[in-house]
Amino acid sequence: DVKVTQSSRYLVKRTGEKVFLECVQDMDHENMFWYRQDPGLGLRLIYFSYDVKMKEKGDIPEGYSVSREKKERFSLILESASTNQTSMYLCASSHESKAFFGQGTRLTVV
């Protein structure tokens, strides 16, 4: 089974903090994604990466950056957390379009 693991299930951070969300996959997938899930809005793509050190903006990249130094690891960075970034964050990896998700990180910014 594909395993996608996010480093934290729940996080509480203060406004202005720099926040790191980590994701690791064990299936040697080329593609990795960060989505944000909000009620009524579905899953919105923040950033994705199709190779080590390669990244592309998704639909809502503002306020976020990413890092992919190794194939198995994809990090999402909130440069200066704001309350409107309170959300569920889902990491995924994919092969031949089939995406497999991590368990999610519920981030609360206070």
Added chain:
Amino acid sequence: GENVEQHPSTLSVQEGDSAVIKCTYSDSASNYFPWYKQELGKRPQLIIDIRSNVGEKKDQRIAVTLNKTAKHFSLHITETQPEDSAVYFCAASPHQGAQKLVFGQGTRLTINP
């Protein structure tokens, strides 16, 4: 870019009845259409998918149909059971190379016993 619309946002059906969820997409270049099920507190999981060279696909009680001309696809669940209660998401992949998925807004399906 690609835009996926999903309806209805909530759906309640009696156990044993059928449920249908519909999605439309905007980019005619999209060629891959998966459906994900997300149970409460859990991660989304792929339940069925279809590629643009196929019109229909079945897997036991679930089926997906695709109408490329109209740019819409649907999820059909027959003989619904309580464990079918979940949020369902449709998605479309607009570019084969990038393989990124654009998701619909989700449908909360409730099966009433």
